[in-house]
Amino acid sequence: MKKILVGNWKMNLVSLEAESFFASMPINREITIGIAAPATLLRGLRDHADRLGILLGAQNMHENKAGPYTGEISAAHLLDAGADFVILGHSERRVLFHETNDQVEKKVESAVVEGLSFVLCVGETREQDEEGVGDEVVTHQIRSALSSLTEPNLKGAMVAYEPVWAIGAGQPATADQIEEKHQLIRDELIKLFGEEGKNVPILYGGSVNADNLEEILQIPNVDGALVGGASLDPQTFNEMIEITGESS
Ligand code: PEP
Numbered sequence: 001m002k003k004i005l006v007g008n009w010k011m012n013l014v015s016l017e018a019e020s021f022f023a024s025m026p027i028n029r030e031i032t033i034g035i036a037a038p039a040t041l042l043r044g045l046r047d048h049a050d051r052l053g054i055l056l057g058a059q060n061m062h063e064n065k066a067g068p069y070t071g072e073i074s075a076a077h078l079l080d081a082g083a084d085f086v087i088l089g090h091s092e093r094r095v096l097f098h099e100t101n102d103q104v105e106k107k108v109e110s111a112v113v114e115g116l117s118f119v120l121c122v123g124e125t126r127e128q129d130e131e132g133v134g135d136e137v138v139t140h141q142i143r144s145a146l147s148s149l150t151e152p153n154l155k156g157a158m159v160a161y162e163p164v165w166a167i168g169a170g171q172p173a174t175a176d177q178i179e180e181k182h183q184l185i186r187d188e189l190i191k192l193f194g195e196e197g198k199n200v201p202i203l204y205g206g207s208v209n210a211d212n213l214e215e216i217l218q219i220p221n222v223d224g225a226l227v228g229g230a231s232l233d234p235q236t237f238n239e240m241i242e243i244t245g246e247s248s
Helices: 013-025 038-051 075-081 092-098 099-112 128-130 134-145 175-199 213-217 234-246
Strands: 004-008 033-034 055-058 085-086 117-120 157-159 204-205 224-227
Touching: 004 204, 004 234, 013 038, 013 224, 013 234, 033 038, 033 085, 038 055, 038 157, 038 175, 075 092, 075 099, 075 175, 085 099, 099 117, 099 134, 117 134, 134 157, 157 175, 175 204, 175 213, 224 234
Parallel strands: 004 033, 004 224, 033 055, 055 085, 085 117, 117 157, 157 204, 204 224
Antiparallel strands: none
16 A cells, blocks of 8 residues: 555645745655645646646535534535545544534545545544544544444545644654554454455644654554644645655
C-alpha cells in the first residue's frame, strides 16, 4: 500500500491562499496525498487536484442526503463540489459540536451509500487515557462507526488514530503508544472484516510535523499521517511529501 499524507486545513485558508498552495505542490505519484479543505474551496481546487493527482476532501458532512437542515452540507453536495473523501468523527466535531458515535455511524453509512471515501477519526481524551479506558473507547468508536459496513464497501475507507490529547499539542504520542493503538485498531478491523481489514489504511494524527514524520511512518501499522497545523504551510507540507515519499 502506498503511504498516505492527508492535510486537514480545518477552518483556514481562503481561495487565493489555497490556489497558491496547490500551485507550489510537487507532483508525487509514489504516495497518496489528500487535502481536506473548507467545503467552499472544493470546486475551485478540483482542477488543481486533478493536475497534481491528489485527493480532495471535506472535513465534515450531514448524515442525511437532503432536507430541512439549514446550514448543513450532505455527501451529495460534497461530491457535487468535487470532493473525493470526507473526514468523519474528528475530535473537534465530537468535542466542540457534541457529535455522537451514533451520528458518526450514520455519516459513515451515508458517505458509503453516496460513494464518497472517508477518513474515520478515533482517539481517546487525556482523561480517558488516565482512567485506563483508552482502548475501550477506541474499540467502541471503531465498532460503532463501521457497524453498517461490509467487506465490499470498505474500499475508500481509512481510519485515523488521533489521540485527542496530542492534537495541536506540539508533542505527538510516543512510538510505543502509537504502535499499541494501531495494532488494536488493526486487530479490530480484522475482527470486523476478516482479511479485508488488513487493507484499510490506518493513519496517525496528532502534532505530526516535518521533524517527527519520518519516525512515525516507520511504526508498524502506520500507513500514513493526518496532519493539521503543519499542513497549512506549503513549504512544510511539501517537505512532508518528500519525507513520506522517501519512507515508502
Ligand atoms: C488534526 O486535527 O487532525 C491534527 C492532526 O492536528 P495537528 O496536526 O495540528 O495536531
